[in-house]
Amino acid sequence: MPQRNTTTAFFSSNRRRFIKGGAALGITAGVTPFAIGKPKPTLRVMGTHVTLQETLRQRAMEDLGINIVFDPGGSATVLQKASMNPASFDLYEQWSNSINVLWRAHAIQPIEKQRIQYWDEINNLSKTGILTKNARMGAGDAPHKIINVQDDGSLGERHTDKISFLPYVHNVDSFGYDKNQLPKELSNEPESWGWLLDSRYSGKVAIVNDPTIGLFDLALAAQAKGFVRFNDIGAMTETELDDLFSVLIELTQLNHFSGFWTSVPESVQFMKSGRAAIESMFSPAVSALNGQNIPVTFAAPKEGYRGWHGVMCLSSSCEGRSKDVAYEYMNWWLSGWPGAFIARQGYYISNPERSAQYLSEAEWNYWYKGQVASEPLRGTDGKVSVQKGAQRTGGSYEERFSNVAVWNTVMPTYEYSLQKWYEFITS
Known part of the structure; x- marks a missing residue:
């Protein structure tokens, strides 16, 4: 496990920069600095208030050097909007129960695993449905049942090179x-x-x-x-x-x-x-x-x-430069700091070890290990x-x-x- 900082990164003024002065600092496979003089690209993210928070938006814009527009709303409202108008967003953040609706409406496109930098770090919950050998699977749409895009275009359990959503926050x-x-x-x-x-x-x-x-x-x-x-x-x-x-x-x-x-x-x-x-x-x-x-x-x-798994989905209308920026943002979410930030509201991230270094020992022990809080x-x-x-x-x-x-x-x-x-x- 990476060594955790004893001071919470959330309150630290010493922030990492993912793109600064035209030099990428290595969060995303294939990230290239945006040319000097070119306008910053804008990423449109639709979802709910639970992840579309201003602190996250500001940090992502700072780290990635892009503009980000959040469009938060109630879960039923945003799902209806996204399924009917995929041109209204680049990325969609919600819960796994939205996947079948979006997929059947052709509102989202497959995500290429090879473009997800930390795919190998993602734990088994979204890949097999359970974290431990003797865990209770749970009825309904466990995430591993709907994440893999099959050869015939359906969603299923067999692992392929394409996925219907990026597995990130869950609870x-x-x-x-x-x-x-x-x-x-x-x-x-x-x-x-x-x-x-x-x-x-x-x-x-x-x-x-x-x-x-x-x-x-x-x-x-x-x-x-x-x-x-x-x-x-x-x-x-x-x-x-x-x-x-x-x-x-x-x-x-x-x-x-x-x-x-x-x-x-x-x-x-x-x-x-x-x-x-x-x-x-x-x-x-x-x-x-x-x-x-x-x-x-x-x-x-x-x-x-009642279990849920957060899904980050790529709009079927997202292409070109917008698509590249969308992948950068997806990789940013798994890069460590976002997972630590979201842990402080009780959410887990799919590759928790990378976020551990941004949590104090007291935070890690409380949120992930279930131990008594040693401090406020x-x-x-x-x-x-x-x-x-x-x-x-x-x-x-x-x-x-x-x-x-x-x-x-x-x-x-x-x-x-x-x-x-x-x-x-x-x-």
């Missing part, structure tokens, strides 16, 4: 809850997805408004409560969906749900304002709330996590989000990814599930 998600509002009766019970549908939280439950994410949160919750049973939760049948949404619509009519959020900032506001005491949640939101001294816990459900740790916003003595729920990187119940997935019944989802949120 396991669950729900967050305000510890100050945890019902006393639940305080001594193991955390469970069923809490989302527990009557003691009625009127204080918020769900992510995404039919390929929120659907699984609610399916796991309904199954945990014994309301429904699924033969394969990663491929629910129409009958099973009917049963699930019958329960959910009944709960809606009883005002069980307080709202449906579409972005991380909105989920933060739901909890901060008191509108929700428990909700679907992503790690950056938990980090942000803890940084504001709101005691939100990111649950480690006994039933297992700051989030991506610079605020303390982890107090000394805290320990990450779910354990180490390997432990958390050994307990995936289901992956974000576009099911064979996707179109039917969309119809049922919109019936539900408008009921």
Whole structure:
């Protein structure tokens, strides 16, 4: 493992330059300095707020010597926009459940492995679906099932020279809850997805408004409560969906749900304002709330996590110089500093060893090893989000990814599930 700096690189003023004074410092295979006098190329990146952060944009522009335009939005909104208009972006950042939609719409093109400088460093999660030998695979679209572009143009498990997405950030998600509002009766019970549908939280439950994410949160919750049973939760049948949404619509009519959020900032506001005491949640939101001294816990459900893998996709309309710059940006993401930055909001990177040198020992031990924080740790916003003595729920990187119940997935019944989802949120 590379030796880690004891001072967090996030706060260091001594930044590496990837392109400076016309000399490349070696992050990207095939990078060439841009000619003096030529305008800087502009890279357009569409995605969600979880990775399209201003600090990342500024650092990438500084390191690569290019202009970058971020176009962030809610996950459902950006997916629809990207699938219908690939000319509106060069790179697309979201989660693995978007791949089948984008691929079928011909909105993205294959990525050449040989142009990914650190491909050999990427770990087995995206290549085989598991990090450790005895890990639970998880139902649905594990990333290795949809990453390789087959000879016939389909996506599958057999390794080829082309991939549908760059595997970079990833995590396991669950729900967050305000510890100050945890019902006393639940305080001594193991955390469970069923809490989302527990009557003691009625009127204080918020769900992510995404039919390929929120659907699984609610399916796991309904199954945990014994309301429904699924033969394969990663491929629910129409009958099973009917049963699930019958329960959910009944709960809606009883005002069980307080709202449906579409972005991380909105989920933060739901909890901060008191509108929700428990909700679907992503790690950056938990980090942000803890940084504001709101005691939100990111649950480690006994039933297992909902897993996701970040995908960086190349637009089918991206060619020439824009395509070269897109590859530079993809390689930059795996070059070390970005992976360390994103670790501070609880996300992992596909080649973590390269990012280790940019994390302090305390950060590495907390975020990746699951150890007790030996000092206060700051989030991506610079605020303390982890107090000394805290320990990450779910354990180490390997432990958390050994307990995936289901992956974000576009099911064979996707179109039917969309119809049922919109019936539900408008009921």
